Amino acid sequence: MRVLVACDSFGGTLTAVGATAAIAEGWQRRAPVDDLILAPMSDGGPGFVDALHASLPGELLAVTATDLYGDEIPAAVLIVDDTAYIEAAQVCGLHLSESRDPERASSYGVGQLVGAAIDEGALRVVVGLGGVGSNDAGAGMLAALGSRAAPAGALRGGPSGLELLERIDLSPARERCADVELVVASDVDTPLLGLRGTTNLYGRDKGVDPDRLHHVDAQLQRLATATDQRAASRSGSGAGGGLGFGLMLLGGAHFDGVGLVADTVGLPALARSADLVVTGEAVFDFSSRSRKVPLGVARIARDAIRPCVALAGQVFVGAREMRALGIEAAYSVVDTVGRDAAFADPAVSLSALAERVARTWSH
Secondary structure (H helix, E strand, O other): OEEEEOOOOEOOOEOHHHHHHHHHHHHHHHOOOOEEEEOOOOOOOOOHHHHHHHHOOOEEEEEEEEOOOOOEEEEEEEEEOOEEEEEOHHHHEHHHOOOOOOOOOOOHHHHHHHHHHHHOOOOEEEEEOOOEOOOOOOHHHHHHOOOEEEOOOOOOOHHHHHOOOOEEEOHHHHHHOOOOEEEEEEOOOOOOOOOOOHHHHHHHHHOOOHHHHHHHHHHHHHHHHHOOOOHHHOOOOOHHHHHHHHHHHOOOEEEEHHHHHHHHHOHHHHHHOOOEEEEEEEEEOHHHHOOOHHHHHHHHHHHOOOOEEEEEEEEOOOHHHHHHOOOOEEEEHHHHHOHHHHHHOHHHHHHHHHHHHHHHHOO
């Protein structure tokens, strides 16, 4: 039996690569003769580069960039032929700092990664957005790529810096990216501004005080007014705290992150070659219906006419809703081994769950 394992990361406990390996280990303890195909997945958030690197014959380019608050941090760009893959969360991730100052946080480091990819000769740059702590509409990224502003430094200080913005000249950044195809990969399709924009929907998660949401949104509006108001209304312009908008100002196009990763690693063909598809994520709930890895993998399995099951840390979706998403069954680590064991050693616990699931599905 051939089993395709294609899961996302399990929150902050296991990367997609680690979770996929744990499932494979447990499965093969029960069904050692099964042929397992491993394809770690991502929606563009943390683990985006590692997931792709596990499946693609590329090389990692080491880059030193700056984090949300200007400190140097190591990062890596995946180079595959003339395409570069960048993970914004490597330099702007919420997980990088316990102390949060979202009105000062900058996306400057993302621009440094894009610049490094261009300098390496990339003709296509794919930027994965997700789990980002900045909320500056990509202003810092634009500065790193050469955009000029009056007063100087207004683009580098997060939303607080944008309060001072008088003028901006995008031409140096646009010239630097002129011969490069920019791709925005994200599970977020929100616009930049307004009640359904990035600040109002996700600002609290980044640490923005609820009483300051309107003020921060107004600063992003200042950048949109000075550049391209129509781009601020596009689907995905709010991705990554507005990094989607910044990339669109430079000609970038937005794509569903899960679909892009799936196409890049050849997941449809892998699903057709398998007898069963196994996916998973940390929490399988109703948010999984929106551009998340399990839903994307389940749709590919459905198109391939293959059954799909999900393994998750916790499951909050009933059988009927689950089948409506294209998933035959979902299994919870917490329900199987208990909460304490699940969090004490996530890899061992997930592996134990996979071993139990194999009893039902392997034949």
